[in-house]
Each structure stands twice: as C-alpha cells, then as structure tokens.
Amino acid sequence: MSTIIEQGVIGIITGICTTAVLFLIKSLWVTKVIPFMEATKYQGVNIAGQWSGFGKNDNPDNGDVFETEFNLFLAQSAHHLTGSFLFKFKNPEKDVNLDFDVSGYMWEGYVTLNFTPKDKRVTSYATTLLKLHDGGHSLVGTWLFRDVAREFVNQVPLTLVRSQGS
Structure with missing residues (x-):
C-alpha cells in the first residue's frame, strides 16, 4: 500500500x-x-524614437486661450509599439502635466496607440490614430481622450514631428 x-x-x-x-x-x-x-x-518603417508636438489657441473671443505640448517616446518591435507620452496643458486657470504609458501597433503606415495614465489616481485615458507623413518625419491624426472636466470624449487634432537624432 x-x-x-x-x-x-x-x-x-x-x-x-x-x-x-x-x-x-x-x-x-x-x-x-x-x-x-x-x-x-520585419521590413517596415521604424518609428522608434522621440516625437513632439505643440498646440496653441490665442482666440480670446471664444474664451479658449491655451497651450499644449506633446512628447511621445516610442520603442518598436516589428509592428508592436510601446513607450511613454507626456501631455502638458496650460491655460489661465490651470497647468496640467499628464504622464501616460503607451502601447499599440503600426500597420500599413497607420499607428494606433492607447494611453493609460502612469498615476493610477488619474482617470483620463486616451487613444489615437495617426498616419505617417512627410517620408516618415511626421505623424498626423486625431487624439481622443476622456475630458474629466466636462465628462465626455473629446478629440483634438494631433501632429507629431520626429525629434532630431531619433
């Protein structure tokens, strides 16, 4: 037994x-x-590196005076993308810096990225669809994000330019 x-x-x-x-x-x-x-x-385009963009609205007539700054840092393995994204927003009432983890992929010249906040206390999530332009020197598209101030999905045009040396 x-x-x-x-x-x-x-x-x-x-x-x-x-x-x-x-x-x-x-x-x-x-x-x-x-x-x-x-x-x-993989024989496609390599978009790894630093990308940056800026936005400004100086239209006091409609009350929207603000500046934005975008910095995207990407790592690439074939079609898969990972990295980080720093978003800075400044208007007369507030000055906000949001730091995101980024994941996504690239397919046929289009880049899809999802943004989740690094600080888990922040509830502003985002996603974007970008098209590679200018022979691989810029990404142009739309950034969709949860606008926590107005509680709806907001969208803004987004243009990112490859930083020198990237």
Missing part, C-alpha cells in the same frame, strides 16, 4: 514539475523568441 502512495506522490510531483517547465518554455517562446523573429524579418 505504501508503494502505491509513494508512486502516486512521485507522479503528482513529476506532473507539477513538468507543467512548470512547459510553462517556462512557453513564456520564453512567447516573450523572447517570437518577438525576436518578428523583429528580424
């Missing part, structure tokens, strides 16, 4: 160890090998 119990325990331990090893192999395959192979065979 004790031999059956010993063999059962050994079988269970062997099964758990085999599962752990297979899980580690799969994780390594999915996180390291596949991205490496995709990046190696």
